Amino acid sequence: MVGGDTVSQPSELQPRRRSLWRRFRRSTAAVVGITIISILVIGALLAPWLAPYDPDLPNLRERLQAPSAKHLLGTDQLGRDVFSRVLYAARVSLTVAGVAVTGVILVGVVIGAVAGYSGGLIDNVLMRFTDIVMSFPRFFLMLGMAAVLGRSLPVLILVIGATAWPIPARLVRSEYLSWKERDFVQAAQALGVGSGRILFRHILPNVIGSIMVIATLQVAWAILAEAGLSFIGVGVKPPTPSLGNMVADGRDYLRMAPWVTLLPGMFIFLCVMSFNLVGDALRDAFDPKMDVHS
């Protein structure tokens, strides 16, 4: 029996892949986005070395100081250096978002691929399930789950992931629905190539572009979700800093020390914006008509 590899060369089917990358690289938005993301990720990774002060140690003599040369972003109500806390908080927020989205993409792609390729009853059942999850307003469902499952980092990641997977699943499903009609897929089926192989070695390479777009946008959303949940008090537990709970803690001092609450907020904005920039640029490069919101 002929092996599956001779039936198609997936990279040829992605038309002019190299020119797509060139288009992406030329976009200012993409470059700005990637630069910011790199800085944030490196900053977060190297937090223990980059942070000038201990993020958890209170220093009541230096409470609520405005940003200065000594404290780049000022100090909070306990005298802790805001810049150091932001670095560690970015670490937590980015990790939560990263892990959650990785899970979401894995689950979403598998479900979407199986649903789109199989069609019929399996597709129907899976899509009903997707519809059900999508019917809950995200925060309501996340709050409910967090209340039931308790408050911890794994639960936070689970809760963010559980409300996010339907969107990639639907996108991947619609891609698979169209790709499965292609000649090379039909040829592979005729040759007896197993479904699993077709799904992942033949069709998937062509869908990777869309997956990358949706993954980037999902990270942006996951960062917002984690920040929101932490802000309300259902996410990361203080004293572990998270950008969200830093905004919440600093709220009382909005009038006299706005930097305590607004600067972490701006960092959330920076993280989300950079991922949105990259996601938008990726989408424009790969397929401007892609519907990422259905």
Place this chain on the structure above:
Amino acid sequence: MSSYILRRLVQSLPILIGISIVVFIMLQLVPGDPINALVPPDKQDVVDLDAVRRQYGLDKPLPEQYVYMIKGIITGDIVSFSQRVPAMDIIGKTLPVTALIGLSAMLISVPVGIGLGLIASRRPFGIFDQIMSVTSLGGISMPSFVIALILIYFLTEIWGVLPASGIRPPGTEGWGLAMILPHMIMPVLTLTCLLIPEFYRFTRSSMLDILSEDYLRTARAKGVAEMNVFMKHALRNALLPVVTMIGLNIPYVLAGSVLLETVFAIPGMGRLAVTAALARDYPLIMATNMIAATIVIGSNLLTDIMYAVIDPRVKLS
């Protein structure tokens, strides 16, 4: 038309049932004895536990418990722990507030967002479009509570122009539009700052897709004036995606922005969900989730019906 509506209703039914099952499963996942989900542990010596068990059917098999729960939510038997009143009553008090703020914000954001999007699509990549695109990307990247806090900082703290809270729940003396209007301004303002960029982006991209369609090329080739091409042909076809867009956002504004209601201390559904979750008030959590999801399904149904009104071909699919 009525057969189409009927069909959609019937299709929604399994989803409604599915939602209730998910909510029921969530209830079952509460660690420990299920009685803990209905009577808080600190009250357990005072209350007759067996009576409660019998009332909620906890001694019966799971499917019967499920029926009890559904009945309870609908008839209002499900009582919130923390407030000792039927959950539905509480929701009935909070929903109008959320709806009022949400709909006011939509009323402003929809025309403005769509208008700006249309203007931008007339001259894609022109100066207006470029500035607006960057701004709107920023707008959708901002966390809602951060925009809220920034607005509060300037409008309330520094300039003292607008109040940042103070909406009383319905039922308080003299509750009416006049009473809550000044306190509504900031939440509505924040919500519009969040919605307009979204509507702008969506309208712009839908219009650009449509404007490049072949039938418009034909119209132009036939000599139809550009203004007419834009207004009469492109716009009509953009109506459908716009309806989708509004339909997608209605559930969000109706169910309440959890974050904004927390910041502005609004006694709405969103904040209710938060306080219920923080207080581990499981009956209330279940009820709010059920109602919120039902609202979403209802608005999806309405959107589909609007589709059919605008584009009768939809009925045949």
